[in-house]
Amino acid sequence: MPLDERKKRILEAIIEEYNKTAEPVGSSKIASDYNLGFSSATIRNDMAALEEMGYLDKPHTSAGRVPSSKGYRFYVDTIMKEYQLTPREKALIDDNLKEDVLRFDELIKEASSILSRITNYASLVAGPQNDACSVEEIKLVKLGQDRLMIVLLADNGIIKESVVRYNGEISEENIQIFNSLLNYKFKGMNFKEVYDNINSNIQDELYNINNTVVPLVMELNHMLTEGDSEIYLDGTRNMLELPELKKETTLKNFLNIIETQDAIKELVKNGYNGNINVYIGQETAFEDLKDFTIITYKQVINDKEIGTIGVIGPKRMDYKKVIPVIKYIGDKVQEKIKQGGEEDGGKPGEQ
Amino acid sequence: MPLDERKKRILEAIIEEYNKTAEPVGSSKIASDYNLGFSSATIRNDMAALEEMGYLDKPHTSAGRVPSSKGYRFYVDTIMKEYQLTPREKALIDDNLKEDVLRFDELIKEASSILSRITNYASLVAGPQNDACSVEEIKLVKLGQDRLMIVLLADNGIIKESVVRYNGEISEENIQIFNSLLNYKFKGMNFKEVYDNINSNIQDELYNINNTVVPLVMELNHMLTEGDSEIYLDGTRNMLELPELKKETTLKNFLNIIETQDAIKELVKNGYNGNINVYIGQETAFEDLKDFTIITYKQVINDKEIGTIGVIGPKRMDYKKVIPVIKYIGDKVQEKIKQGGEEDGGKPGEQ
DNA sequence: GTTTAGCACTTGATTCGAAAGAGTGCTAAA
DNA sequence: TTTAGCACTCTTTCGAATCAAGTGCTAAAC
Secondary structure (H helix, E strand, C coil): CCCCHHHHHHHHHHHHHHHHHCCCECHHHHHHHCCCCCCHHHHHHHHHHHHHHCCEECCCCCCCEEECHHHHHHHHHHHCCCCCCCHHHHHHHHHHHCCCCCCHHHHHHHHHHHHHHHHCCEEEEECCCHHHCEEEEEEEEEECCCEEEEEEEECCCCEEEEEEECCCCCCHHHHHHHHHHHHHHHCCCEHHHHHHHHHHHHHHHHHHHCHHHHHHHHHHHHHHHHHHHCEEEECHHHHHCCHHHHCHHHHHHHHHHHHHCHHHHHHHHHCCECCEEEEEHHHCCCHHHHHEEEEEEEEEECCEEEEEEEEEEECCCCHHHHHHHHHHHHHHHHHHHHHHHHHHHHCCCCC | CCCCHHHHHHHHHHHHHHHHHCCCECHHHHHHHCCCCCCHHHHHHHHHHHHHHCCEECCCCCCCEEECHHHHHHHHHHHCCCCCCCHHHHHHHHHHHCCCCCCHHHHHHHHHHHHHHHHCCEEEEECCCHHHCEEEEEEEEEECCCEEEEEEEECCCCEEEEEEECCCCCCHHHHHHHHHHHHHHHCCCEHHHHHHHHHHHHHHHHHHHCHHHHHHHHHHHHHHHHHHHCEEEECHHHHHCCHHHHCHHHHHHHHHHHHHCHHHHHHHHHCCECCEEEEEHHHCCCHHHHHEEEEEEEEEECCEEEEEEEEEEECCCCHHHHHHHHHHHHHHHHHHHHHHHHHHHHCCCCC
16 A cells, blocks of 8 residues: 555654654654644554554554654655755865875775764775776885885776785896786786686796795785775764664664674675665664664776775664765765876876 | 881772772672781771772762772782783784784784783774884885875884875886985985975975976875874774773763874873883873773884884773783784894894 | 771662653544 | 544653661770
């Protein structure tokens, strides 16, 4: 049975009121403050019906109603009208993002930090899955007497670097050979392929040139696989102010979420490219997430996934505003990255 | 008036009991559980005296006593006998630190992580003050078409790297010239000196060679100054389990400490080189710290400061154990770094 | 002189029931 | 179909009474 117009309006009002106060909402509150033109009794009847249909929950008989996950879902998909950011708000974001950040990972972290400051929720950042990165270039740089820095440049602009120490001697010449060989073999391959191939494909060959190569290959393997599992969180402190986290169990759940990160990783992985993904409460199977909502936006440039930004907040989230904000910031990030790319010579005749 | 032996024993017992329970301690508890051979009445009298002298506080008339900062201070300086780590505990630390970490900053972070896991408090890491780092080598590495990675190697083993994008063209040859010039001018200077000199000393010279140099110099400046202000915290989640943080205001104070980091920075800066520094509650002027203790250990190798590790916990801290643990871990870190240095060729004839 | 038993006293914590408050669900009337 | 009205349910609040912990002091014992 579809919801009639009045029920929609009532559901909307309840959600807005609950989002403001975090307290169960009663029929008379709606009748008096949201002049819908119906008495509290009528609203009461509809609220009972909405509960029956699963859009509302009731903590106990004499309390008001609380939106359920299904209620929020309906609101987000059907009722809600996205808030239009004011020029002032846009400027605020633009100003904070204006510094020319050259590493995409840093840019994305910066964006995430703004996101948490503007929304007052926690924000998250995830790097791209490793099978979405291809090797553009590998550089080996000798540092001091016995260390080697490995720099890995991916086609999506991600840069990773790490340092290994070797025992014995490697000549500059050997390093050059290693370097050329690595680039020759792996350029254009995605990280996962390189990882799967590196041992069989190249280790022996390198080893014959100089047997100090083992730690180098190990470290390269490590670099190819790490980031996959790393989630960076910001603004988690904001969350501690929320009234819902005053409850011991909810607090524990939240700390679990940010400590284990399992749920976040899973959702990030499943998010659609270039789309806003909204996961409300128990829509996901993660028990700890039942009182929270996660919204993610996976950044994509030229079909290359470059990472995900997102927000973690209470189910009672200001969807109307958060969704446009995350969109705006995400789009801005992509814009900046593309700009960077264009200066690269992508627009010939401009330099 | 100095404390007689009995008062010392009573103070010690109170501290140990309070450390266990976080509840005010009564005279009869001490009499029954810590057989000192005196009745509760006697202990009661001494407790009143200890309070009078400022070693104990009393939350209210009908509660027991709680150690004051002065009480803890006396305990740490005079009464306490440091706990001897068991071989098992040492092995635990050794195992966790055994992986060969090649970047000192990473090594120190690793150590800090172990510290928080073993003590169950929060741990902190700070890089060295920048005037304690000297330039050993600067490397410029061309990445892709329009980016340059700057790698800064300090004599204390710290490595910093960053990436800049430039507009226009720089030939490999120009990069080599920049590189030699930077090393020629700045090798051996400490970061602060370089920072103070770089603009007057070299910018024009470089600029004449290639005018794309501006962002490079800006970024280098940034690298020379950052880290100074960065504190890395670990295990803050442990703290949330503490009963003292159940109190709203104490929780707020703690969150303030870890968010602003002002107090931590100040204490880290003032810590004595190569020494354990203990800051108990209101011994420092920082209001937020009044219920907490910070212990720091500044790592030094060959007079070169390489960073600080430390612990943040409640005033009611297991001093007897935490101090030896932080010492052991700190010393282990230095040992590892020195080993690394030796493999470097420091011990000729070994390779 | 020092230590201890004993007890009155203080004060926060706990318990309990009554009253208050909020909001529903149902009935009957508009 | 909507609404007024009211009984009913359940939680929250409040204050009084009781409880429990621990002190401080006095007077006796060592």
